[in-house]
Amino acid sequence: MWDPAVYRRYADERSRPFADLVARIGARAPRTVVDLGCGDGELTATLAERWPAATIKGIDSSPEMIAKAKILAEERDIATWRPDGEDVVVTNAALQWVPGHQELISEWMAALPDGAWFAMQVPGNFDAPSHRALRELARSEEYAIEGIRDAPVDDAAGYAARLSEIASVDAWETTYVHLLPATGPDHPVLSWMEGTALRPVKAALDDTRWQAFRASLGRRLAEVYPARSGHVAFPFRRIFVVAHKGE
Ligand SMILES: C[S@@+](CC[C@H](N)C(=O)[O-])C[C@H]1O[C@@H](n2cnc3c(N)ncnc32)[C@H](O)[C@@H]1O
Numbered sequence: 001m002w003d004p005a006v007y008r009r010y011a012d013e014r015s016r017p018f019a020d021l022v023a024r025i026g027a028r029a030p031r032t033v034v035d036l037g038c039g040d041g042e043l044t045a046t047l048a049e050r051w052p053a054a055t056i057k058g059i060d061s062s063p064e065m066i067a068k069a070k071i072l073a074e075e076r077d078i079a080t081w082r083p084d085g086e087d088v089v090v091t092n093a094a095l096q097w098v099p100g101h102q103e104l105i106s107e108w109m110a111a112l113p114d115g116a117w118f119a120m121q122v123p124g125n126f127d128a129p130s131h132r133a134l135r136e137l138a139r140s141e142e143y144a145i146e147g148i149r150d151a152p153v154d155d156a157a158g159y160a161a162r163l164s165e166i167a168s169v170d171a172w173e174t175t176y177v178h179l180l181p182a183t184g185p186d187h188p189v190l191s192w193m194e195g196t197a198l199r200p201v202k203a204a205l206d207d208t209r210w211q212a213f214r215a216s217l218g219r220r221l222a223e224v225y226p227a228r229s230g231h232v233a234f235p236f237r238r239i240f241v242v243a244h245k246g247e
Pocket of ligand 1 (some may be wrong): 059061
């Protein structure tokens with residue numbers, strides 16, 4: 001289950017990659033735009049400011065997120081979505097949750113009309129100390145949680161190689177160094193991860209074990225991300241791909 005309020009704890013930090021992604025889409029006057037995995041629709045709504053004449057729609061599989069959305073949004077799994085003549089497809093911080101998305105994006109690109117734009121951003125931090133600590137603890141004898149994957153995404157070069165067979169591709173990686181205030185009772189990286197990567201762990205444990213897990217992970221995170229001058233520096237690598245299908 002997604003908790004929109006927990007996800008929005010770091011809304012400013014999470015919005016910047018979306019803006020950086022969308023800035024590289026060259027569409028001037030698209031008629032139809034879709035945001036796959038739109039979440040609560042806050043960022044999707046900014047697309048209407050850029051393209052006021054476009055019909056803009058989001059899809060997301062979380063009823064909790066869709067309930068918050070103030071945009072045209074449909075509850076639906078990305079894996080079942082297929083292009084229907086859209087001029088722009090955006091997907092931000094969602095495809096890492098969709099197994100097999102690499103094959104899907106090739107299919108989508110082939111099915112989109114000439115002139116269409118496809119823009120995706122996924123986290124590329126699965127090898128960061130935060131995620132290594134999460135995996136170690138989740139796979140430890142004490143918790144033995146199944147289904148925690150090493151890296152559900154490719155690197156930017158991998159996506160570029162795949163899509164450049166069909167489209168002009170602009171692919172890059174950026175590491176944002178988020179300076180998270182260390183003011184609350186929890187370590188801020190723990191607080192960040194609770195909104196996303198820790199969701200499957202929480203879902204796998206009862207409340208007592210979940211509280212023990214988060215306390216233990218919090219101690220590990222405090223060792224690798226120490227607070228300095230009231231902040232914790234949290235480097236976060238992200239992978240971007242913008243593909244334009246020739247006319
Ligand atoms: C990290 S949030 C990103 C939300 C939004 N794109 C943003 O950037 O703020 C990931 C979103 O992807 C959605 N999601 C995950 N797997 C999905 C799937 N298979 N189909 C549709 N939505 C999915 C979740 O419900 C969640 O709202």
